Amino acid sequence: MSQHRFELQPVALSVPDWDWRMHARCRSMDTALFFPCEGEGQGARIRRERAAKHVCEPCPVRTECRNHALITG
Numbered sequence: 001m002s003q004h005r006f007e008l009q010p011v012a013l014s015v016p017d018w019d020w021r022m023h024a025r026c027r028s029m030d031t032a033l034f035f036p037c038e039g040e041g042q043g044a045r046i047r048r049e050r051a052a053k054h055v056c057e058p059c060p061v062r063t064e065c066r067n068h069a070l071i072t073g
Contacts, residue, residue, distance in 0.1 A: 020064040026055050 021027060026034070034052050036045060056062055 020061040
């Protein structure tokens with residue numbers, strides 16, 4: 001039985017790949033606005049999601065951010 005050895009290679013992203021973050025409307029905001037907290041009630045969740053959408057809607061890098069979120073989970 002042969003064993004396969006796999007090596008993980010770090011992925012080097014170039015600066016332009018991450019440059020979009022400098023233009024994000026949320027870059028200086030608390031990330032808690034975008035993620036639920038433990039025990040968050042339905043009303044609080046709705047208010048938090050509305051506030052997050054208010055920040056994201058006019059953001060010039062919304063597409064890049066969404067793609068990043070989908071890729072990284």
